[in-house]
Amino acid sequence: MLFKSKKSTIAISIARGVLDSIFDECDRCDADETGGRLLGTYRQNKNHLDIEVKGVLEPGPNAQRTPTFFMQDGDYQEKLFREIEAAHPDVEHLGNWHTHHVNGLQTLSGGDKATYNRVVNHDKHNTDFFYALLVVKKNRSHPRYTVKHFIFRRGDENFYEVPHSDVQLVDVPLLRPANHAAPVRERSNAPQTAANPERVKDQDFFSDFYPGMKVLLAKEMNAPYWKGSLPLVDGSRADIVAVEDPDDATRSYSIVSSCKNPMLAETLAKYRARKFPSARHAVINLERDLNQSLYQGRGGKG
Structure with missing residues (x-):
C-alpha cells in the first residue's frame, strides 16, 4: 500500500x-x-x-x-x-x-x-x-x-x-482518442454570479436535513434559489422558495411561500420584508414560525 x-x-x-x-x-x-x-x-x-x-x-x-x-x-x-x-x-x-x-x-x-x-x-x-x-x-x-x-x-x-x-x-501532447472533437458548449451571456461560500454550506445542510430542497438558477436575475416543500405539524405542507439577492452586497436571502392556510397569513406577511444570511437560515426560521402559528391556532380553538 x-x-x-x-x-x-x-x-x-x-x-x-x-x-x-x-x-x-x-x-x-x-x-x-x-x-x-x-x-x-x-x-x-x-x-x-x-x-x-x-x-x-x-x-x-x-x-x-x-x-x-x-x-x-x-x-x-x-x-x-x-x-x-x-x-x-x-x-x-x-x-x-x-x-x-x-x-x-x-x-x-x-x-x-x-x-x-x-x-x-x-x-x-x-x-x-x-x-x-x-x-x-x-x-x-x-x-x-x-x-x-x-x-x-x-x-x-x-x-x-x-x-x-x-x-x-x-509541455506534452494531450491524451485523446483518435478523431475526437470535444463538444462545444455555448458560453453564458449572463454576468458571473458573485462567489458566496454560503451556497456550499446550504447544499450540505439541505442534503442532510431537507433532501427535498433543490437548487436552481433564476436566469432573469442570474441568482440561485432553493425550492421545495416543508412538512408542517398539522400534516400539511408549505411550498417555499428561498432566493439569493444578487443586488445585495452581503448576498442575503429572502423566502416566500404559496401556502394558503389563513392561520399562516400573518406569519407569511412578516417574512416578505425579512432577509437572512443564507437559505438554510431562512428555511429554519420560516418552518419554526409556521409550526408555531399552527400550534397556537389549534390551541386557541381548543
Missing part, C-alpha cells in the same frame, strides 16, 4: 493543455459548478509518488450543473476513456477536477471529502490514491484561475493538500 510512512512525498506534473481545457470549461460555465476527470500515469518509488496528468475528460453532454452541485456524464466519459485506453494501455483514472469559484469555498466541501474517500477505498478503484484538483478563484490576470491540489489515500480518513511548489506544468 502507498504512504506507509508519514514522510511520504508527492510530486505532480500537469500537461499545460490540461489546465487550458479546465480553464476553458470554467469560462463556459461561469455561473454553475462544473468539472471533469483527470487521466495520466503515475510512478511509485518507496514512499515517493509521481503523478503525471496528461489528459482530461470533459463533463459530457448530459452533465448536470447548478451553482452548488455538479454531476458528470459518466456514460460519455467511460466511452472516451476506453477509446484512450485502447491507444495508451498504461493510462489511469487519476482523479477528478471541479470548481468552487462560483460559490467562494476555498477548499473541498464535506460532500466532496465523503465522495472521494468512498472512491479511493472502493475495491474496484485501481490506485491507492485519488487526486482532486479544485478551482477556487477566477482571476483578472494570468493565470485565469487559481487551483488547489489534494490527495486522498486508501485506508486513510485524512486528505492532504499538495503545495504549489510540488506541482509543475509541462
Whole structure:
C-alpha cells in the first residue's frame, strides 16, 4: 500500500493543455459548478509518488450543473476513456477536477471529502490514491484561475493538500482518442454570479436535513434559489422558495411561500420584508414560525 510512512512525498506534473481545457470549461460555465476527470500515469518509488496528468475528460453532454452541485456524464466519459485506453494501455483514472469559484469555498466541501474517500477505498478503484484538483478563484490576470491540489489515500480518513511548489506544468501532447472533437458548449451571456461560500454550506445542510430542497438558477436575475416543500405539524405542507439577492452586497436571502392556510397569513406577511444570511437560515426560521402559528391556532380553538 502507498504512504506507509508519514514522510511520504508527492510530486505532480500537469500537461499545460490540461489546465487550458479546465480553464476553458470554467469560462463556459461561469455561473454553475462544473468539472471533469483527470487521466495520466503515475510512478511509485518507496514512499515517493509521481503523478503525471496528461489528459482530461470533459463533463459530457448530459452533465448536470447548478451553482452548488455538479454531476458528470459518466456514460460519455467511460466511452472516451476506453477509446484512450485502447491507444495508451498504461493510462489511469487519476482523479477528478471541479470548481468552487462560483460559490467562494476555498477548499473541498464535506460532500466532496465523503465522495472521494468512498472512491479511493472502493475495491474496484485501481490506485491507492485519488487526486482532486479544485478551482477556487477566477482571476483578472494570468493565470485565469487559481487551483488547489489534494490527495486522498486508501485506508486513510485524512486528505492532504499538495503545495504549489510540488506541482509543475509541462509541455506534452494531450491524451485523446483518435478523431475526437470535444463538444462545444455555448458560453453564458449572463454576468458571473458573485462567489458566496454560503451556497456550499446550504447544499450540505439541505442534503442532510431537507433532501427535498433543490437548487436552481433564476436566469432573469442570474441568482440561485432553493425550492421545495416543508412538512408542517398539522400534516400539511408549505411550498417555499428561498432566493439569493444578487443586488445585495452581503448576498442575503429572502423566502416566500404559496401556502394558503389563513392561520399562516400573518406569519407569511412578516417574512416578505425579512432577509437572512443564507437559505438554510431562512428555511429554519420560516418552518419554526409556521409550526408555531399552527400550534397556537389549534390551541386557541381548543
